[in-house]
Structure formats: C-alpha cells, structure tokens
Amino acid sequence: MFFDIFKCRFKSLLREKSGFFWTLAFPLILSTLFFLAFSNLNKIDKFEKIKIAVADIQKAGDGFNAALRNSGLFEVSQMDLEQAKKLLSEGDINGYIKCKSANDFELFVQKSDFEESIIKMFLDSYRSSYSSAEKIIASNPASAKDVINLLSEEKTYINEMPSGNGNSTVIYFYSLIAMVCMLSSTYGCSEVIKIQADQSTCAARINVSPSHKLKVFMASISAAFIFEFFVTLIVTAYIKFVLRIDFGTSMAFILLLCAAGCFAGISLGAMIGALVKKPEQVKIGALVSVTMFFSFLSGLMYENMKYIIQKNAPALAFINPVSLVCDGFYSLYYYDTFDRYFLNVSILAAMGILFSAVTYFVLRRQKYASI
C-alpha cells in the first residue's frame, strides 16, 4: 500500500512540468548564466604594475629615480610633458609626474581610483622620508650616512600571514542550491493539501477511502522528499562537475547538507499547509515569496548580503534555512574545520523535526463533519 501510493505520487511529480521548470530547469539555466557572467569577476581589483610617465626626472635626482624603480609598483617611462599628456589622454598611462625639485612633484591623473592613489601615496611617502631625513640630519649631521642607508634599505615592517584565496562568487551558486532545497516547501505544502478533505477534492476522496491517513501522508511526503532530493543533487552535480565550482573535498557532507536542506524545506511547507487555511495558490505564493526573500538574505542577488546579515543580525541567519544551507556549503569550501558545517546541519535537522512535529499534531485525528 505504502509503496503503491509512493509510486503514484512520484510519477505524478515527474509529470508536473511547471514544478520541473522552476526547481530544475530554471536553477540550471541561472547557474550557467552566473558561471558565464561571473567567471572574470574575481579579477577585479587585482594589482598589476601601474603605468606612469615621469617628466624632468633629472630635477629630482638619482635617489628618486632609484626609489621609483625599486618600489615594485610601477612601469616607468621617461618623456617630456607634452608626450606624457598625450599618453594620459589616450589612456595608455595612469598618470604622469612632473618633477620640480628633489622633493617637489606634481601629479597629473584622469581619475581618483586606487592606481592613481598609489602613485600619489608613493610621492607623499617619498616627500615624508625626505623631510624626516632632513630633520634627523639637521639634529645630528654625523648620522647622515646611517639615515641614507636606512632609507634605501628594502625592509618590510609587517609580516604577511597566509590568507585563504577564496572566490566570493561561489556564494551565488551555494544560494541557488539552497533556494532549490527550500523550494521543496511547495511540494510539502501540496502534499498536505492533498490529504486535507476541506482543501481539495482529491483529499476528500482519499479521506473516504479505507487507507490510514498518516500512511498516505507519509508515502506522498516521502515521494516528494526523494523527488526534491534528486532534483537538488542534479543541480549540485551540474554546478560541481560541469561548471567546476569548488565545494571543498567531501561528497558525503554535500549529500548530507542537501538532504538536511530538503527535509527542512519539505517539513516547513507541510507545516504551513497544515496550519494556514487558505487556498492552495495563496499558500504556494506565500512560500515562494518567503523562499525568494530568504534567498536574497543569503546572497542569491548580492553575495555580501549573507555577510551583512551574519554580522549585523546573526539571529536572522540562524533562523533562515536558505542561509543555513548556503553557510554549510561555504563552511565546507572555506574553513579547515567542520564545526560550523555541523552546526548548520544540526539546526536544519532540528528545524525539520520541529516543523514535522507541528504538522503531525495539527493533522492527527482530524475529522470533517461536513465539507
């Protein structure tokens, strides 16, 4: 009996074209578009040597010339002012420096971006060092040699620690999978509607049949869960193996997270279906809207939104199932430990159990005097 109902519900889910489009085809298309559009996004703000021109460098002296070339920041060309102006207007250089004396310069740029700011900072820094050296030598002329040695010495004052080379665009893909998990709530809601006699004609027919209501519900909700779990796996496999988005190393953890996400989603939908006495369209519409809003908060439309919520309203991140799934994937990808991953999975499982318990207590022993 259980297996027959399971089979029928599974077949009927396979035949729902609209559901298939929004839970499978749409995420596949969207992930492909994300991949095509964001593949070069992590190249923004990468440092490349800044192209500059210097005019009248002889006025600044050899010290400035050496500092400029040893800084490792610039590709330097020496030329006259007119030529430099022409190159700047054509966009071939970021700026040009007009040397007036050993410690007096004028910088010409076209905009105020980081490249131009670095040129200015170098010049400011050179002037500052020059001024410091003058003051120290004035106070103790014998230290001149030491000061010059110290200034010309290539010495770093800050120890750079190894930092992760994370690509934040992966959040878009993780949020997308989390959205697919949570869209399973629409299936959970539909399954509950299909056993409540005052909600649909199909349910009225089921209620007069001699089969146990809970058994029917368990079979249909299991079919919905298995269906949605496979859909989520297809989307995840496509993103991982075809688009080659990094998910960390462990496949088992990815499967567990997808299962926990689908369980939380299905049970949330079932609970809303049982608690809210409104037409199916209203309930589904509300669930889709809430899912999209939760997806927005977890970074589907703007990747930093996840971090903004995590930093400013951490409680909201913990009650948002989409954010929990997304954060689970992020933990697998970026952290060396699994503490945060297991915290996310545990909260999702706890949510699923809580929603299921509420659904059970609402649905049990429900009788209809008249429909």
Place this chain on the structure above:
Amino acid sequence: MQAFKLYFKIFKRSAFFMVLLYLLIFGLIVALFALNIKSSSDMGFEAQRSRIAVVDNDNSKFSKAFASYINENSQPVELGTGEQAIKDALFFNDADYIIIIPKGFGEDFLKDGNARPQSYSLPNSIRAVYAQRMAESYLKLFDLYIKSGNFSFEQAKENVGADLALKTKTSIVSINKSDTGSLKRTVDYVAYAITCMVILSVSLTMLAIEKGDAKKRNLASPISASKIGLQVFLGNAVVSLICCGMIILLVIAIFREDFFNIYGAWYSLNILIYTLVCLGMSFLIGNLVPKNAVNAVCNVIALGGSFLGGAFVPQSLLSETVKNIAVIDPIFWFVKANNEILSISTFNLKTLSPALYCMLVQLLFAALFFSAAMLVIKYKRTKS
C-alpha cells in the same frame, strides 16, 4: 478602432499589474544605485581609502598611535572575535587588510625596530597593496627617528605626523567629457526591465486576444482580419512605447540634470531602438508560446540576455568566449552601443559610427523577429 480599444481593456486586466511591478523593482534598483553616485561637480582628486581592520592586542602608546594613524587614513572596519571573523571579513571583502598588533609590540619596536605586526589580506589585491604601503611608511619613519637616537617618543610621533602630512599637488586632467559612467550603468540595467515589461505586456495581451471569447467576437465582427491585426499591432506598439517612456522618465527623475545632455539624448535613442527589438520579440513569443509558459520564457530571455549581454556585469569583465556567444543577443548590442556612446568625446558622424552600427544591428534583430512572427502567423492560418 474597436480592436485597439479592446486591446487596452485586456492589457489592463492581464498585464498592467506585472508592468507596474517590474517598474517598481527597476525603480528600487536605480534608486539604490543612485545613492552611490558621486556628485559630478566634484572634479578634484580624492585619494581612495582601503578598508582596514586593526586588532590592537598591545594597547601601548606606540600601538595606539599607529592604529590611530591607520584609522584616520582608511575606512576603519570593526571585526568580530576569532579566526573565522578574519577569514569571513576577507572573503566577503568587508576588510581589504587586517593588521594584528601582538602584545609587547610597542615596547619591542621602540627598543630595536625589529618587532613586527601581522597582516592578513587577499592575495595580490590592489587595495591591500595600498593599505600595506601606507602602514609600512608610518613604521619606517618611526623607525628612522627612533634609531637616530636624538628624539623622544613624543618628538618622534610629532615629527612623523608632520612629515606624513606633506602632500603632493595632484591635478585631474580634464578630458572634455561629462561623467556619465553612472548614468550609463543604469541605462544598461534598463535592458532587463524593458525586456520583462514589454514581453509580459505584449505577449500576455496578445494571447488573451487570440484565445477564447475575445477571438470569437472578433471573428464574428464585420471588421476584416487584417484591420484587427493592424489595430492589435498598433496596441502593441503603443504599450511598448509607454513602457519605454516610463523607464526613461524614471531614469530622468533620478539623474535629473545629468541626463539632459547629448549623452542622455543618444542613450534615449538607443533605449527606443531596443524597445523595438523587444516589441518584435514579444510579438513572436505571443504567437509561439502557450500562456502558462510566458512567465518562464520571459524570465529566461530577460535574465539570460542581461547576463550574457553585459547588462548586469560590465562587458569588459566577460570572457572572450561569452562575448563571442553574446553576438546573437540583442542586449549585447544595446550595451555595446551604450559603451560606444560613453567613449565619445566629440560628437560627429565619424565618432558616432560605432554606436550607430550597434543600433543598426539591433534594428536588424527587430526586423528578424517581426519576420519570424509573420511567418508563424501565416503558418498558423494555413494550418487552421
């Protein structure tokens, strides 16, 4: 003009709400975008500021002075506690550079200049390079004064502050062009909004007219089929132009005087031409796709076209493969035309020809869609 009037009655019932919804969404996006626009009157050079977080575990006089200098010359970022907070801040670009000052740093640095704070940053980030150089120059000057042996801590601090306050005169070279970059990015976004608005309004209204009672009534009326077709097409054109007009008005409302120049005029022409492409596309969809699939088709075309064509992500950041595929996407040519307009300094036929070429390609797309729609209509009539 009964069919024309009928068109608007049906449009009001079937698509008006959706058009308003998309207009509202677009309005919100543009308004948010406008919040980040710098005033175009501010033409002087303004140095950038990296986002730097300083975690001072020392709290000595020197570490406080160092942290204070960094905070004054950057956008200070507050970090949570623990290693994960550091990793998260770097991953989500909340901080470009994180400096951890260890306990005892101040005392050790002032003793021999060998103590080092630690830094975390994303590899090879230009913002981090900028931040690092800034922090290093402070420590280097302090080291210089302390090692000379003639200056007390307070004197060294004062002198370093005075030396670092020396600034180089920096001038922005005028290139005789208005700052229309922000306006251009907004106009790029128009492609998504206008595609959704025109496809939904035209396709849904046409499908409602072509099905059920409305179609039967039209067939029974004494007006010829060609006249009805013409009036329905006129309705489509008017609705599309209204969508185009509403979008342009919205952009004007946000950018005001920045829009009223030669660039704004050319952007408007480009939007109008792209609206014709959408009209042709919607006309084809309305004749080809069943009603329950219009929403899905609209989303796929608008989102797909916008991502591929560079409406959401600048075309300069798209890979060559994507750009090669995108030549069959009208939004690619719409955005390319905007790019060409933005790059013009002096407007004449020669400088305008690349933009005009992109507009011509869009017109060809429109003609292609109309022709395909006519073929579909003819095929349907022959079949019925």
